[in-house]
Structure formats: C-alpha cells, structure tokens
Amino acid sequence: MSAIGASTLIRARFGIPIDHDAGRERSAQLRAQADALARQLDGTLCAGRLALITGPSGSGKSLLLRALSRRLDRWVAAPPIDHANKAPTIELLAGSIEDRLRLLGACGLADAHPLVTPAGQLSDGQKARLALALAFEQAESIGERCTVLVDEFCSTLDRATAASVAASVRRLVRPTCRFVCASANDDLIEHLRPDVLVYVPLEGTPEILTRNDSCAHIPGRSCPSMSENDSNETVGTPQGESVSARAPLTTMPGSPGCITEPRLRRRSSA
Secondary structure, X not given: OOOOOHHHHHHHHHOOOOOHHHHHHHHHHHHHHHHHHHHHHHHHOOOOOEEEEEOOOOOOHHHHHHHHHHHOXXXXXXXXXXXXXXXXXXXXXXXXXXXXXXXXHXXXXXXXXXXXXXXXXXXXXXXXXXXXXXXXXXXXHHOOOEEXXXXXXXXXXXXHHHHXXXXXXXXXXXXXXXXXXXXXXXXXXXXHOOOEEEEOOOOOOOEEEEOOOOOOOOOOOOOOOOOHHXXXXXXXXXXXXXXXOOOOOEEOOOXXXXXXXXXXXXXXXX
8 A cells, every 4th residue: 555645644644635726716705705804904004094904823814914915005014124234324304304203113112223224234133123114114105004014923022022012003093094914913903992893713704893892702712802992992984994895884983984894793672
C-alpha cells in the first residue's frame, strides 16, 4: 500500500476537503462572506467613527479589509516603510513642525531620537507607528470624506504601547474620516473603544456589534460601558453617508449618529 501524504492525513483528521474543487468552493464562499460583511460594515459605520475587526489569526480579517477597500471611492492605507529609506522620520511628514509632532506623538513616536533617525532604521514597531501617522496625514490632506484602513493594527507593539496608541487614535479621527482597523489582539477593545466591533470567528457567522451591544461572547472579553464623554459626543452623519444595501436602518439610543442593522442581532420581543 502506497504511503499516504501528510497533508492528506491532516485533511482527513480535521475534516478539510481533499477535493481541490471543494477547496476552491470554500475560498469562493469566504470571499462572498467578506463582500457581504463589507457591505454591512460600510452601511453601519458613520463618518467620524471607528471600527475594529477582530478574531483569531486566519479568520479572514484581512480579506474583509480588502473587500471593504473595493467598495470605497476614497480610502487610505498605512504605507510600508522601506528599510532603505534614509530620510529622517520627521521629514516624511508635511505641514508645520507642530502638526508633525502632534501626529507622531499621537501615534506613539513622541521621543526625540526616533524623530531624527532615518526611517529605514526604525524598529518594526516604530515603523508601524510612523505608517499610521502618515495614513492620518494623508486622510487630513484629502479634505473630503474618506476611510483609513489599517491591517495588523498595533500587532508589532508591546501591549502597553499598543494600549496607548489605541487610546490616542480615537482623538485623531475627524468628522470627515472613518477609521477601520484589524487586529487579532482583542485586548485593544478596552483602549480603542470602537463604535462598531466586527468579530470574525474561524468557524461560524461573523457578527457586527455597535456600542450598545454586549460582546461577552468573544472569548475572555466584554464591552466596556460608555463613558460620560462618549455619551456626550455629537458627531453628525452627512446625508447619505450610512445607507445599507440590505435592510432598513434604525438609530441606536446612546450612540449618537450611529446606526446598525436589525438583522445583525437577535433580540427578545419582550
């Protein structure tokens, strides 16, 4: 009897289809799911608001971000920082020195030394923070409604720095800008305080939750309560900004200007 390949054994053990056509069908299903979820997220997230996509590695967070980018007319991504870039970090941004320091400081680059270090010589974590600052600068320069998309948000940072950057990012989101990030680190929920949370499991149906919903079903997590400052926020929603392609939308109390689809959750009629 011929030896059975290791990959075949793994497929049989974990129920992964051996037929390549079945594998392609699965990939097509995941893409269709990402497209549908991107449509829902685009219709749910208001201008001036922030969304976090979280879930285990390999669950399809990046696939969802790419699907969302295909729906948008104006979007900005954090640019990669080439290791050969010899320009000092501070020189990569435009505007006044005060504006540059404001953006870099909010993104976690407040120390003087990295500001004058060639960008290509920064650590991976510092490059990620610089890329985030460049993305927000580009969004501000557009001057129209746009969406900032960041994959692997704060994934290369230590948890203390990640928490600080996540808290600062909320202050960078302007009324004309939406911010959507993806991270497997669900501890960012407490610090980022997203207006919309997208949970993408490895198996099962992804969910979109707003600030009023409980995310206790996410392993080890529960959504923090809105602070007094949160409840007093009044970010307007430009006409036509949040239009769902699937179902009528309703305004959720306690989340000013934000909307959610009734289909996304099961609620008691009591």
